[in-house]
Amino acid sequence: MPAKKLKILAVCVLGAALLAPALSGCTAAALLQNTKYRFLSEEDVNLLDVNYAAADYIIGQARGSVTSNSLILTQPLTESQNPAATSKFARVIPEQVAARMVQLGYKVKASPRAGMAEPETRRHFILTGTYLPGETTVTVSLRLIDSVSEQMMGAYDYIIPINEEIDALIAPEPVAMRLPQ
Secondary structure, eight states, X not given: OOHHHHHHHHHHHHHHHHHTTTSOXXXXXXXHHTTTTTXXXXXXXXXXXXXXXXXXXXXXXXXXXXXXXXXXXXXXXXXXXXXXXXXXXXXXXXXXXXXXXXXXXOEEEEOOOTTSOOOOOSOOEEEEEEEEEOSSEEEXXXXXEETTTOOEEEEEEEEEEOOHXXXXXXXXXXXXXOOOO
């Protein structure tokens, strides 16, 4: 976050804290809570930049084990609190990390889904991870795992501030269910 916005945020939070005794508890809490989107504009979160940095870091850790001839399979992320939930966020993160890995010269393929080819039987690496949405941030944990040894070859954890775009991406997608007749 730029220094100017941090100063503005600090002044607003300090002002809210100083006004808190004069306001009811609910009003002060609402004043502090309503800063969720106020200071985080879309320019503050460049999802592509943070995901490319994650790819660079993971590949840097795995260098020597993962070569340009290695195959990396990607999987959608799992939401930590609700593993059955799906979201656009769960797919966008590994897609962007995978795109950067391809730019770096690695072979990357999406993990098989229903209707696609059988899973790889030769040694490969799996890009997987979790995300945990909070009130104002999302914590992302990425892992690159060797399919044979199940050893973690690279890992990167990072926090993304929630703005309107990120909030829309982390919204759970509706699930169609078939009811018995």
